[in-house]
Amino acid sequence: MIRDSDIVFVDEPRLTAADRLYLPQVVMGLKTTFRHLFKKKVTLQYPEEKRPMRVENYRGVHRLNKDEKGRVACVACFMCETACPAHCIHIEGGEAPWPDREKYPIKFDIDELRCIYCGMCEEACPVDAIELTPEFSIVGLSREEMVFDKEKLLEMFDRTRELKPRKNPVITGYEYNTGGPIPPSDDQTEGLKAPGQPQR
Amino acid sequence: MPKIIIDGVEIQCRDKIPVLQAALEAGLNVPHYCYHPGLSIVASCRLCLMEMKMPDPKTKEMVWSPKLVPSCQTLVKEGMEVRFNSPAVIANRDKVMEYYLVNHPLDCPVCDQAGECYLQDYSFQFGKPYARTVDPKVKNPKKDIGSRTLLYQDRCVLCSRCVRFAQEVAGSGELCIVNRGDRAEIDVFPGMPLENKLQGNVVDLCPVGALLDKDFLFRQRVWFLNGTDSICRACSTGCAIRVDQNRNILYRLKPRYNPGVNEWWICDEGRFGWKFVHDERRITTPVVRRGAATETPPWDDLPVIIRQHLTAVVQKHGPASVAVQLSPEMACEEAWLLATFIRSIAPEASLALGDVQIVGQEEKFPFGATDGDVKFIIRPEKNPNRRGVEAVINGLGGNVISREDLAARAGKGEFKALWIAGGYPQPGWAGKPLIDAAGKVELLIVQDLFPGPLTEAARIVLPFCAWVEREGTFMNHAGKLQPFDRAIDPPEGAVRDGQYLYALAGHTGLYTGRRVREMMAKTMPEFGQLHVPPPVPEHQH
Ligand code: SF4
Numbered sequence A: 001m002i003r004d005s006d007i008v009f010v011d012e013p014r015l016t017a018a019d020r021l022y023l024p025q026v027v028m029g030l031k032t033t034f035r036h037l038f039k040k041k042v043t044l045q046y047p048e049e050k051r052p053m054r055v056e057n058y059r060g061v062h063r064l065n066k067d068e069k070g071r072v073a074c075v076a077c078f079m080c081e082t083a084c085p086a087h088c089i090h091i092e093g094g095e096a097p098w099p100d101r102e103k104y105p106i107k108f109d110i111d112e113l114r115c116i117y118c119g120m121c122e123e124a125c126p127v128d129a130i131e132l133t134p135e136f137s138i139v140g141l142s143r144e145e146m147v148f149d150k151e152k153l154l155e156m157f158d159r160t161r162e163l164k165p166r167k168n169p170v171i172t173g174y175e176y177n178t179g180g181p182i183p184p185s186d187d188q189t190e191g192l193k194a195p196g197q198p199q200r
Numbered sequence B: 001m002p003k004i005i006i007d008g009v010e011i012q013c014r015d016k017i018p019v020l021q022a023a024l025e026a027g028l029n030v031p032h033y034c035y036h037p038g039l040s041i042v043a044s045c046r047l048c049l050m051e052m053k054m055p056d057p058k059t060k061e062m063v064w065s066p067k068l069v070p071s072c073q074t075l076v077k078e079g080m081e082v083r084f085n086s087p088a089v090i091a092n093r094d095k096v097m098e099y100y101l102v103n104h105p106l107d108c109p110v111c112d113q114a115g116e117c118y119l120q121d122y123s124f125q126f127g128k129p130y131a132r133t134v135d136p137k138v139k140n141p142k143k144d145i146g147s148r149t150l151l152y153q154d155r156c157v158l159c160s161r162c163v164r165f166a167q168e169v170a171g172s173g174e175l176c177i178v179n180r181g182d183r184a185e186i187d188v189f190p191g192m193p194l195e196n197k198l199q200g201n202v203v204d205l206c207p208v209g210a211l212l213d214k215d216f217l218f219r220q221r222v223w224f225l226n227g228t229d230s231i232c233r234a235c236s237t238g239c240a241i242r243v244d245q246n247r248n249i250l251y252r253l254k255p256r257y258n259p260g261v262n263e264w265w266i267c268d269e270g271r272f273g274w275k276f277v278h279d280e281r282r283i284t285t286p287v288v289r290r291g292a293a294t295e296t297p298p299w300d301d302l303p304v305i306i307r308q309h310l311t312a313v314v315q316k317h318g319p320a321s322v323a324v325q326l327s328p329e330m331a332c333e334e335a336w337l338l339a340t341f342i343r344s345i346a347p348e349a350s351l352a353l354g355d356v357q358i359v360g361q362e363e364k365f366p367f368g369a370t371d372g373d374v375k376f377i378i379r380p381e382k383n384p385n386r387r388g389v390e391a392v393i394n395g396l397g398g399n400v401i402s403r404e405d406l407a408a409r410a411g412k413g414e415f416k417a418l419w420i421a422g423g424y425p426q427p428g429w430a431g432k433p434l435i436d437a438a439g440k441v442e443l444l445i446v447q448d449l450f451p452g453p454l455t456e457a458a459r460i461v462l463p464f465c466a467w468v469e470r471e472g473t474f475m476n477h478a479g480k481l482q483p484f485d486r487a488i489d490p491p492e493g494a495v496r497d498g499q500y501l502y503a504l505a506g507h508t509g510l511y512t513g514r515r516v517r518e519m520m521a522k523t524m525p526e527f528g529q530l531h532v533p534p535p536v537p538e539h540q541h
């Protein structure tokens, strides 16, 4: 509740004769404009020019990391699904087909439209399998296209693994063949097509 | 009721129970693994140790005993004084917890027990956040010990609950501890897997994730599950269960403590017998046939349509030309609503109890137990509510016939309208006499789970919802009236039986079991008294 004692009444300052003349104020304003005209520019001509990005910290589209054999690193623990405030991760776990692993995700869907790019999933993951990449301009032509499934998320990894290598564990060489590393796209004028979709 | 003093506070407790049980019932969180009220006491986990006052051998004065004693193995005695908060007890707890974690893998992210694991909980509450062990942990691969159960030996805390259960309750004793010391492990005898009909219970008993259910394995993390109290429908014992679901998908059934009925256990038939709920073939919409044409009327129009059909038959052939076959799969409330509705249109309508499925023999556990020692019974009557529906039929009186009579008389053309309630999980439940008779009547109304010859012949088909989608009461073989709640929504398009029968009987608003029971209890007092199991102490497991 607001009490009367909390209220401070402020009177409008009285205008002087110079103020009322209006012109001096216009000159003052123009002075600021001209001062900035000769300063160093801070704006960019996006998308022709791009701002340097802190690749490490940028929170863009997710990727699902692979181990050196190309297998999904996720162990389907559902920690990211539990932590996600937007409820946009949907996982289906199953018994892993590999002898050295217990559980893996059969399905892994992230609704990139619903995601708020908070990075909670990345923090929750006990095996650093889910990470946010520096890719931010992706294009989809339908809502379904923007629900990234496991294949798309793994493809995101191949696309960004040179730009942002895995840190934990550090992987020195990949044994699987992706048909050559996909170069990170730097042409952001067109925007990236959502991976796995036909490019129009 | 003896009085004992725990941590300086006097409490009243039941007689002849262990101090641990008394402490748990008083609300204390005393860690324990091996103690379970339904099993013998072995005092092997050493987590529940306490200090107790005993007479000094020289001075005969009451002093704290120099040694810790297991609270699960010490019975309460009037005036005894014990404590759980002394430095010695806490030090013991710390050491024991550390010892349990020496070889326990850090598996929680992929372990199904995570979230309801007492090693997690106790580590969090009583353990340390670091480990001093530097040696590598012993790895022990998982073992397939039974058709429904997996053993992850390196997660086991060797509480021996599973071994005692197999011996004392199931009576088949398949499990044992082999080797000694730090090599001890749970195992089955070669060529003799865990194959008793109660094996699912060892998974519930296991306080950690060592024994896991193959059916539920990796299907869902437990913290996403919501539990609803229900009653098992697989036999007339009427075991209390909890239905665990998430977003309208059933994941598992767990037993609830229910003294005098199922105690702590349920059988595998009930535990895994719910798969029909998510069967694709289920009937989900009402169907009305006019000649060869079929239509699906909106639910709001159904009461009028059904009334018109029935009234037409009664006007043409008289009030005794209608018969109803009630199903032992129905809740008492639903049976009563249906019977009273039919009687309101055709006062002399005949009521019959539908097929009661008897399969095999009564199975008593432990194997070969004589009456006094029986701990669990699987009954041959595979429907939950024969007694309840019988009570409704007898309570209403009037024309009551047997189902054989119903089929025979309908076959001879004595009944012109027949309402058959099915709801059995087996699609082909109906016998030949009934199917033949059903073909002869003028108006056939069938409520069922799955399409079959009866629903093919019917003029009006109504979906019968699975019991986890309904609400009401089942009366078990001993006459205990036990309520069950709805856990999930019926499939798209369907409406709960209780709800449409309620509307049919001319009531408005929401159907609840309680409302209907109040109406029933006016003429049938046995429906006024519910059997609801007592709550389990918060920290007991
Ligand atoms: S970034 Fe945040 S909102 Fe997006 S998936 Fe991860 S946890 Fe959910």
Ligand code: SF4
Binding pocket: A073, A074, A075, A076, A077, A078, A079, A080, A081, A091, A121, A124, A125, A126, A127, A128, A129, A130
């Ligand atoms: S938290 Fe990591 S390991 Fe767990 S399900 Fe998510 S991505 Fe997979």
Ligand code: SF4
Binding pocket: B155, B156, B157, B158, B159, B160, B161, B162, B163, B186, B205, B206, B207, B208, B210, B211
């Ligand atoms: S498997 Fe589970 S119930 Fe059996 S001894 Fe080990 S921890 Fe106890």
Ligand code: FES
Binding pocket: B031, B032, B033, B034, B035, B042, B043, B044, B045, B046, B047, B048, B049, B070, B071, B072, B073
């Ligand atoms: S020693 Fe008492 S519960 Fe295990």
